[in-house]
Amino acid sequence: MxxxxxxxxxxxxxxxxxxxxxxxxxxxxxxxxxxxxxxxxxxxxxxxxxxxxxxxxxxxxxxxxxxxxxxxxxxxxxxxxxxxxxxxxxxxxxxxxxxxxxxxxxxxxxxxxxxxxxxxxxxxxxxxxxxxxxxxxxxxxxxxxxxxxxxxxxxxxxxxxxxxxxxxxxxxxxxFAGTTEININLTGKGGHAAYPQNANDMVVVAAQLINQVQTIISRSIDPIQSGVITLGKIEAGTIRNVIAGHARIEGTIRGLTQSMIELIDKRLEEICHGIELSYNCKVDLELNQGGYYPxxxxxxxxxxxxxxxxxxxxxxxxxxxxxxxxxxxxxxxxxxxxxxxxxxxxxxxxxxxxxxxxxxxxxxxxxxxxxxxxxxxxxx
The missing domain is CATH 3.40.630.10 (Zn peptidases)
Known part of the structure; x- marks a missing residue:
């Protein structure tokens, strides 16, 4: 033609x-x-x-x-x-x-x-x-x-x-699924590895946050619906004998409907707020969807x-x-x-x-x- x-x-x-x-x-x-x-x-x-x-x-x-x-x-x-x-x-x-x-x-x-x-x-x-x-x-x-x-x-x-x-x-x-970029910055207090009582370890906090995030899909999402959270990058610490006062987690959310993405966003915000209260630290969550709707x-x-x-x-x-x-x-x-x-x-x-x-x-x-x-x- x-x-x-x-x-x-x-x-x-x-x-x-x-x-x-x-x-x-x-x-x-x-x-x-x-x-x-x-x-x-x-x-x-x-x-x-x-x-x-x-x-x-x-x-x-x-x-x-x-x-x-x-x-x-x-x-x-x-x-x-x-x-x-x-x-x-x-x-x-x-x-x-x-x-x-x-x-x-x-x-x-x-x-x-x-x-x-x-x-x-x-x-x-x-x-x-x-x-x-x-x-x-x-x-x-x-x-x-x-x-x-x-x-x-x-x-x-x-x-x-x-x-x-x-x-x-x-x-x-x-x-196609919609996508949202996740950036999480956790701020506590660094210190000497021998004196954990004087620090607020963000490696431990990051681990707890990651574990809780894994429950969003398995326990907050209808099993016959589809959603994915992948936390693909984590950075914390500088050396083995120093407690990390900062950690950063990066990841992505995928959902087949916009309402699904918004539900996952909401649960992630709630978990971050709970971690902040539980561990007396600062948790800054950035969610960036831009134009990448389902x-x-x-x-x-x-x-x-x-x-x-x-x-x-x-x-x-x-x-x-x-x-x-x-x-x-x-x-x-x-x-x-x-x-x-x-x-x-x-x-x-x-x-x-x-x-x-x-x-x-x-x-x-x-x-x-x-x-x-x-x-x-x-x-x-």
Whole structure:
């Protein structure tokens, strides 16, 4: 359905990965590609507070709605180890989450509708800062989707190495968990190891706090619901014979609904307050969710999406389970109804690894499936 070389585009994007809010070369290249498309029905916009973002509106010939399509554009701080001839040219940075695939598919869909005017209006959002810095939330709070670029419903994909190349995966309800970063600083009183009565040992306090936190999921959460707390980092002390007066714990919360995350947050706050009282120390808890809300798919739109993909003979549709990984598209879906889905890229390596090598045959299959769905959606 496209007559542009999407493989070349993907390989160029793969060579110029950039971190959140610094996607300058990526922005320049995307603008060049979009600028080469038929401009008759296109309007290109920007977001002043998010300069690497790109908005592209296509005017429909008989619009009843405006359909949004989002692609993230940033990369990860990972040194590539694929050995590909088109490997990253930016040391220590790689498209290890497949955002080069996301952008390429979006460009393929955009190109088709630039050449074949859609019935409804469309807005394509090339979003910076998905991996960190909550780019979706920043764009929404900058009123990017009001006025000329107002969006009535949003769609977006994420590549999935565990699915066959070109397969479409989706599910009703939550696709991705929401995430919250945990930072806990415990302050007591240091002292000599031989005189514990004169100190307030934050190693002991940290151990007690960690033990109590483990009861949140097992005793405060409905067993048929899903939540995760992982405390992955702890720092305390300087030497074996000095009692530590300070400790720091870092971790993450994952939940499949926003209400689940808020419940875990509340219990964690209560435990920290209890530890503070019990051990006569200071416990500072910082919870940072940003824009990483659960990706909770709209029921009506998602049912229509799944039914279409199941009935399309050219699509290999797979119903998937929810994933505990995070995605800031969840914030946009908490404000604007829509659907996120998987595009299989058939790889032995997982996302966020230095050897991720998506099967490029997935690109055209994804483009074709999305175009077919959107054209059908516009008939409704």
């Amino acid at each position: 496209t007559d542009i070389n999407l493989i070349d585009i993907r390989r160029h994007l793969h060579q110029i990965p950039e971190l959140a809010l610094h996607e300058n070369k990526t922005h320049e290249y995307l603008m060049r590609i979009v600028g080469s498309f038929n401009q008759k029905n296109l309007t290109i916009g920007s977001i002043e507070s998010l300069p690497t973002a790109i908005l592209v509106k296509i005017n429909g010939y008989d619009p009843k709605r405006t359909i949004g399509y989002r692609s993230d554009i940033d990369a990860l701080p990972i040194e590539e180890a694929t050995g590909l001839s088109f490997s990253s040219k930016h040391p220590g940075c790689m498209h290890a989450c497949g955002h080069d695939i996301h952008m390429t598919v979006a460009l393929g869909v955009l190109h088709y509708f630039a050449e074949n005017q859609p019935k409804d209006n469309m807005v394509f959002f090339f979003q910076p800062a998905e991996e960190s810095e909550s780019g979706g939330r920043k764009a929404y709070e900058a009123n990017a989707f009001n006025g000329n670029f107002k969006v009535d419903e949003f769609y977006g994909l994420h590549d999935n190495p565990s699915l066959p190349a070109g397969a479409i995966g989706c599910r009703m309800g939550t696709l 990706v909770e798919n709209d029921s009506e739109l998602t049912r229509e999406f799944i039914e279409f993909m199941q009935n399309d003979e050219d699509v290999n549709f797979i119903e998937t389970k929810p994933a505990m990984t995070g995605e800031d598209f969840g914030y946009l879906l908490s404000k604007i109804p829509g659907t996120m889905f998987w595009l299989g890229v058939g790889d032995d390596s997982s996302l966020h690894t230095a050897t991720l090598t998506p099967d490029e045959s997935s690109i055209d299959k994804g483009v074709n499936a999305i175009i077919s769905f959107l054209e059908n959606r516009m008939k409704r």
